[in-house]
Amino acid sequence: xxxxxxxxxxxALKDFRLRNGFSARHLAALSGxxxxxxxxxxSGQVSPSISTLSALATALKIPLVSLFRETTSxxxxxxxxxxxxGLKSTRIVDEHVHEYENLAIxxxxxxxxxxxxxxxxxxxxxxxxYVGNGVVFVHALEGEAVYGYGKQEFxxxxxxxxxxxxxxxxxxxxVHTPEFRFLTVQAEVQR
Numbered sequence: 001x002x003x004x005x006x007x008x009x010x011x012a013l014k015d016f017r018l019r020n021g022f023s024a025r026h027l028a029a030l031s032g033x034x035x036x037x038x039x040x041x042x043s044g045q046v047s048p049s050i051s052t053l054s055a056l057a058t059a060l061k062i063p064l065v066s067l068f069r070e071t072t073s074x075x076x077x078x079x080x081x082x083x084x085x086g087l088k089s090t091r092i093v094d095e096h097v098h099e100y101e102n103l104a105i106x107x108x109x110x111x112x113x114x115x116x117x118x119x120x121x122x123x124x125x126x127x128x129x130y131v132g133n134g135v136v137f138v139h140a141l142e143g144e145a146v147y148g149y150g151k152q153e154f155x156x157x158x159x160x161x162x163x164x165x166x167x168x169x170x171x172x173x174x175v176h177t178p179e180f181r182f183l184t185v186q187a188e189v190q191r
Contacts, residue, residue, distance in 0.1 A: 007044035009053070012067045014042040016060045031059035079104045086117070095125035103183075108190070115185045120145065122175040129171035134188025136170060137163045143180035148173040156182070 017027050017038075024042075028035040033055055040046045041056075048056075050064075057064040086101035104115040112134070120127060129148065130136075138147065140156040147154045150168045154160075155176075164170050166186065 006041075006047050008069075009048065009067050010042040010044040012069055013038070013056060016062055016066065017042075020060055022060075027056065027059055031055045079106065091128075093128040096123065096127050097125070098127065110190055111187065112190055113185070113187045115183065117141070117181060117183050120172060120175050120180045122178055122180075127172040127175070129169050129173075130166070131169050132166040132186070132188070134166050134186055135163060136166045137161065137185040139183045141181040141183060143175065143177035145175045145177075145180040145182075146173045147171070156180075 017024070022030070024035045024038045027033075028038055031038075033052055037046070037048070037052070038056070041048050041052075053067050054064050057067055081103050086103045088099065088101050091098055091100065098118060098120045100116045100118040102114070102116050104113065106113040138156070139161045140158050142158055144155065144157045147156050147162055147170070149162070149164050149170045153173060154162055156162065166188070172180070
């Protein structure tokens with residue numbers, strides 16, 4: 001059992017080290033833990049002390065618990081939605097109305113993720129624009145519309161995609177065809 005836990009901790013440590021672009025030598029210099037010990041932890045050969053893991057977590061600027069992410073449970077949530085079976089919703093913003101279908105909503109203590117298909121019909125009312133957190137991805141499925149990001153405007157046609165930082169004003173500015181359908185995905189870190 002300990003070998004499984006040691007291996008999971010080692011794999012998490014190596015993943016965080018590589019994500020930061022650190023060599024084992026660089027992490028050793030930052031943490032005060034020897035490069036040889038880091039190598040042994042990453043390969044699951046030792047059961048590191050909490051103080052050693054704490055020093056490594058501090059050097060990586062992650063919570064200590066992150067090194068235990070693969071040891072706490074053997075389950076995860078997933079969402080499978082068959083064609084046309086998403087949760088259908090309507091959004092009303094002032095005079096503007098549009099339909100969307102939720103395909104996935106995933107909440108973890110560190111991440112929020114959502115995906116939906118939105119259908120906008122050409123209308124007099126102005127579609128809403130948004131400012132939020134995280135990243136938004138939009139992929140045009142049908143029709144044509146103008147997407148605004150800050151002061152920039154992009155014409156989206158079927159097959160086009162755009163990915164933006166959600167902290168800047170963004171959204172559909174106008175719909176050129178009778179209907180515009182798109183997939184939108186948003187992900188943000190939970191703090």
